[in-house]
Amino acid sequence: LDRIAPVIDDLGRRFAEAGHELALVGGPVRDAMLGRHHNDLDFTTSARPEQTERLLKGWADAIWDMGRAFGTIGCRKGEWQVEITTYRSEAYDPSSRKPDVDFGDTLGGDLGRRDFTVNAMAVRLPGREIEDPYGGVVDLAHRVLRTPGRPEDSFSDDPLRMMRAARFAAQLGFSVDPAVVEAMRAMAGRIEIISAERVRDELVKLVCAPYPRLGLTLLVETGLAEIVLPELPALALERDEHHRHKDVYQHTLTVLEQAIDLEDRLPGGGPDFVSRFAALMHDVGKPRTRRFLDDGTVTFHHHDVVGAKLTRKRMKALRFSNEEIDAVSELVELHLRFHGYGSGEWTDSAVRRYVRDAGDQLERLHILTRADSTTRNRKKAERLQRTYDDLEARIERLSEQEELASIRPDLDGNQIMEILGI
Ligand code: ATP
Ligand code: MG
Numbered sequence: 001l002d003r004i005a006p007v008i009d010d011l012g013r014r015f016a017e018a019g020h021e022l023a024l025v026g027g028p029v030r031d032a033m034l035g036r037h038h039n040d041l042d043f044t045t046s047a048r049p050e051q052t053e054r055l056l057k058g059w060a061d062a063i064w065d066m067g068r069a070f071g072t073i074g075c076r077k078g079e080w081q082v083e084i085t086t087y088r089s090e091a092y093d094p095s096s097r098k099p100d101v102d103f104g105d106t107l108g109g110d111l112g113r114r115d116f117t118v119n120a121m122a123v124r125l126p127g128r129e130i131e132d133p134y135g136g137v138v139d140l141a142h143r144v145l146r147t148p149g150r151p152e153d154s155f156s157d158d159p160l161r162m163m164r165a166a167r168f169a170a171q172l173g174f175s176v177d178p179a180v181v182e183a184m185r186a187m188a189g190r191i192e193i194i195s196a197e198r199v200r201d202e203l204v205k206l207v208c209a210p211y212p213r214l215g216l217t218l219l220v221e222t223g224l225a226e227i228v229l230p231e232l233p234a235l236a237l238e239r240d241e242h243h244r245h246k247d248v249y250q251h252t253l254t255v256l257e258q259a260i261d262l263e264d265r266l267p268g269g270g271p272d273f274v275s276r277f278a279a280l281m282h283d284v285g286k287p288r289t290r291r292f293l294d295d296g297t298v299t300f301h302h303h304d305v306v307g308a309k310l311t312r313k314r315m316k317a318l319r320f321s322n323e324e325i326d327a328v329s330e331l332v333e334l335h336l337r338f339h340g341y342g343s344g345e346w347t348d349s350a351v352r353r354y355v356r357d358a359g360d361q362l363e364r365l366h367i368l369t370r371a372d373s374t375t376r377n378r379k380k381a382e383r384l385q386r387t388y389d390d391l392e393a394r395i396e397r398l399s400e401q402e403e404l405a406s407i408r409p410d411l412d413g414n415q416i417m418e419i420l421g422i
Helices: 005-017 027-033 049-056 107-112 136-142 151-157 160-172 178-193 196-207 212-222 224-228 231-238 248-261 273-281 303-317 322-334 348-372 378-400 413-420
Strands: 022-025 040-045 062-067 072-077 080-086 122-125 129-131 290-292 298-300
Touching: 005 022, 005 040, 005 122, 022 027, 022 107, 027 040, 027 136, 049 072, 049 080, 107 122, 107 129, 151 160, 151 178, 160 178, 160 196, 160 212, 160 224, 178 212, 178 224, 196 212, 196 273, 212 224, 212 231, 212 248, 224 231, 231 248, 231 303, 248 273, 248 348, 273 303, 273 322, 273 348, 303 322, 322 348, 348 378
Parallel strands: 040 080
Antiparallel strands: 022 040, 022 122, 062 072, 072 080, 122 129, 290 298
């Protein structure tokens, strides 16, 4: 807590002098205990939003309303991004689907309605006493996600928490308590009452996390994926009984991890949602296009086009922006193009077409295609990588010859956004 001590103590004294309780809570407490630092500080307080706002005036550099009805006031103080939320009540209205907005009077009550024990810890200010009624410290040490109360009750109060379990597993690399997994399995269907936007936001955080495999596996094993991303579990059915064809589901998770390893190729580095989601969706067209040949082998006809279509449909349902939908589905559609290159028949104009069709997504297409060039056969994998090296070198040469300058836009999307200030 040393790094954040000056600012939290200062704010704590300010609230205490006015007769209000203030405590650091949730993410920043958990992350400080894990030795991770960020500049977002979340507090919970006995003060009502109007009182919080008054106390912040003269202290913060800027103040804004994060949603007064939910009791949250935001502000900035130097490098610190602060959110202060009035205690919520421990009581629930079981008939309401909306998050409970009844203000409460105690820190204990507020902690009891939080999602996981590791998120249900607080540091009272200004004295810095740790409040940990549900054993969050122990769970943190065991790296496990548990709910403060019965998981069934918690998920019935707010089904989004099931998505959050998968998200935090992916972010923290934690396991999930078996009783919590069981409750997720039993209650997966309840996720339907949550808005697509809120589900999407958790899914994006999961995919952009350091351990997406953990979160995705949990979604698939509990049946949540069947509802929020059914194209993914559908890949697991691809194992033919003779194991002649590789398991597309496992392959997909591997490709995702390889794509993550290649993210440092991008100008901003990672995490990059578009290339990760494209890796996740690149083969979703396979189940629809599977054909059994006379000799018993399996082939997939044009699964790129079908896959791009399915990707669009899913991303639309999850309310992604058109820009994100276009970017991801273009990658899915182009990911097979490279396979025609190995035969040595690509002319310069075929290479130019590849570059032009990829447009802004060229670097990501390099990532996806290289990530996809994995096979259990190491020799074959190396050969594919070398072939792709060759393609990239040719793209370099062609672009050096300035021939590409005339067919590529002068500015890329990032540069245009920078100029327009968006
Ligand atoms: P980060 O912001 O780094 O992603 P976080 O723990 O701060 O992680 P948020 O989604 O910002 O996560 O939520 C802040 C805190 O609010 C959580 O730590 C948790 O205690 C509580 N919380 C948020 N959403 C819910 C929910 N749906 N149900 C119960 N508690 C929640
Ligand atoms: Mg947060």
